[in-house]
Amino acid sequence: MEDRRIILETENLIRQYRQYDLVVTAVNRATFHVYEGEFVAIIGPSGSGKSTLLHLCAGLDRPNSGTIKIRGNDITKMSPDELGEFRGKYIGMIFQNHNLIPQFTALENILLPTLMCNKPEYSYEQNLRKLITALDIADRLHHLPSELSGGQQQRVAIARALINLPLIVFADEPTGNLDRKNADEVLHLLLETKELLGQTLIIVTHDMSIARKADRVMRMDNGFLAPWRITAED
Numbered sequence: 001m002e003d004r005r006i007i008l009e010t011e012n013l014i015r016q017y018r019q020y021d022l023v024v025t026a027v028n029r030a031t032f033h034v035y036e037g038e039f040v041a042i043i044g045p046s047g048s049g050k051s052t053l054l055h056l057c058a059g060l061d062r063p064n065s066g067t068i069k070i071r072g073n074d075i076t077k078m079s080p081d082e083l084g085e086f087r088g089k090y091i092g093m094i095f096q097n098h099n100l101i102p103q104f105t106a107l108e109n110i111l112l113p114t115l116m117c118n119k120p121e122y123s124y125e126q127n128l129r130k131l132i133t134a135l136d137i138a139d140r141l142h143h144l145p146s147e148l149s150g151g152q153q154q155r156v157a158i159a160r161a162l163i164n165l166p167l168i169v170f171a172d173e174p175t176g177n178l179d180r181k182n183a184d185e186v187l188h189l190l191l192e193t194k195e196l197l198g199q200t201l202i203i204v205t206h207d208m209s210i211a212r213k214a215d216r217v218m219r220m221d222n223g224f225l226a227p228w229r230i231t232a233e234d
Contacts, residue, residue, distance in 0.1 A: 007071060039214045042202065042218045055172075088116050100153060137156060175207060183207065
C-alpha cells in the first residue's frame with residue numbers, strides 16, 4: 001500500500017453532541033488514512049461512533065475539531081457551497097435506509113447528483129448505461145421508490161452514489177436491511193464497480209463476511225478508532 005497515494009486522512013477528529021446536561025463524544029481523536037483504491041471496513045458495536053465518523057469524512061457533518069483531507073483538500077475549512085461542489089465531484093454516499101426521494105422515479109433519483117455538481121459539460125449517459133446494466137434495474141427506472149423492493153431501492157441508491165464517477169465511496173451499513181442473498185449481491189456489485197472504476201471504498205458494517213473481504217479493517221469502540229485484525233471468533 002505504501003506505493004499508493006493517500007486519498008483520505010484525518011487527524012485528531014472530535015465530534016461531540018450535547019444531550020441535556022451531558023456532552024457525548026461520538027468520535028474521539030480519530031486519526032487514520034486510506035489509500036487510493038483501498039477497501040476499508042469499519043466495524044464496532046452499535047453506538048460506537050462508526051456512522052458519525054463516516055458522515056464526517058463524507059462531508060455530511062462537521063467536526064468540533066480536527067482535520068479531514070480528501071486528495072489533500074481539508075473539507076473542514078470549506079464553505080457549504082465549496083463543500084457541496086467538492087462532494088459532487090469526488091464523493092459518493094450510500095445510506096442504509098436508501099434516502100431516496102419518494103416523489104421521484106428511480107431514474108430521477110439516480111440523476112439527482114448530476115444536477116448538483118456543477119459539471120454541465122460532463123456526459124453521464126455512458127456511465128448511466130453501465131450502472132443500469134450492472135445493477136439490473138433497467139425495468140425499474142420509471143417506478144417510484146414505494147414500488148420497489150428493498151434490494152431494488154438499494155441498487156438505485158448505489159447507482160445514485162456512483163453516477164458522478166466519484167473517487168471515494170462511503171457506505172453506511174449498505175446491506176443492513178437486506179436478506180443474505182441480496183446482501184451478497186449488493187456487496188458483489190460494490191466490489192465490481194470499485195474495480196471497474198478504480199474507486200476507494202469505505203464501508204461501515206456489522207457484517208463480518210463483508211469485513212473479511214476488506215483490504216484493511218478498523219474498529220470503533222466508545223468513539224475511539226483503532227486497527228483491527230479479524231479472528232475466527234469475530
